[in-house]
Amino acid sequence: MSHTNSTQNIFRIILGSLLVFTGIGHLTFLNVPFQSQVPVWVPLDPVLVVNLSGVVELLIGLSLLFWTSKRVLVGWIAAIFFVLIFPGNLAQYLSRTDAFGLNSDALRLTRLFLHPLLVAWPLWCTGAWRAWRQGRSASGMNLHGSAVR
Template sequence: MRTAGRWLLAAVLAAAGISHLTWGRHGYRIVVPDWATRTTGLSKDAIVVGSGVAELLLAGAVVTIPRERSVGWLVAAFFVAVFPGNVHQWRTGRSAPLMRTDRARLVRLFLQPVLVVWALWANR
């Protein structure tokens, strides 16, 4: 069961990473809060690309070093780190790929803790 959970988690991360680097790249910039660019000194596009690369690296780590507990913690930390962007998108009501309604944006907020727990469970 845990192995299937890891592979599915890796697939979700890889799909998200690919979308951040390709078809969704422009739309995901809307999700990046202005304070993130001021804090990091990076453009919104650079943050989107960076998150896409991080998702792909994490997907690879989940698959290649499945028993390493720190991988689960890294994936969970990533999910926590992107949560402010999800809150920003919900508060501003801005549409982004796959998040075109207020309901979808709200559900996404409640999905984030599930992703954190999933990452920790799948990689322990």
Template structure:
């Protein structure tokens, strides 16, 4: 399979997952997402969950539907978002909060290692490829 096709599929898959996650923030998983909001966030936990849900739907939609010329920028913004919400994963681990089946410190710790994967995924699936012909 061609690299361009793999990257497009990865970008669309990431976008679809973000849209799904955003919808879950606003509905059936809202309570579970509250467990990831650090106590130091100056907003109410429920408001934080709702705002991040809207942000995920917007980012996911942009990953799926943005014109090609904006893909790299959208990928950078998505990577920034994944970086910004990482303290929530850390808070869930350090405060021993169970949610999403993460009911042991081991599972919560393992979850921390997935965030860099999301950051890489966002950047790699939206990066501009330069062919060898253009470099010569």
């Protein structure tokens, strides 16, 4: 059963393309600006962190574009990835580091408040959220975790 419609598929393709672009950027022309987002408490070299996250972003983007038989799984992986990179955005805000046109506290703070949309986007466009809800319903549980009678 398909958990997505054509609008969701368009947004899946857009997200996948953006992730491929930013993944390539991590590994090439955006490597230095992305290093500014690595929190100081991360015990790894910022270059390594940026390169590894770029590879992950590239793989997720390609998976969103081409691994459609597993799109629900890829949606969850992408959402988890976006949760995991939030500390980098928070670090950029707290350190007041300019990068990617975010050259004011207001712009950096706005991005923090928009970050939940990045988490929701892959869940929606891959049908992961709908599949999860339908799976819970089919298992005899309602949204509160109680058995359905």
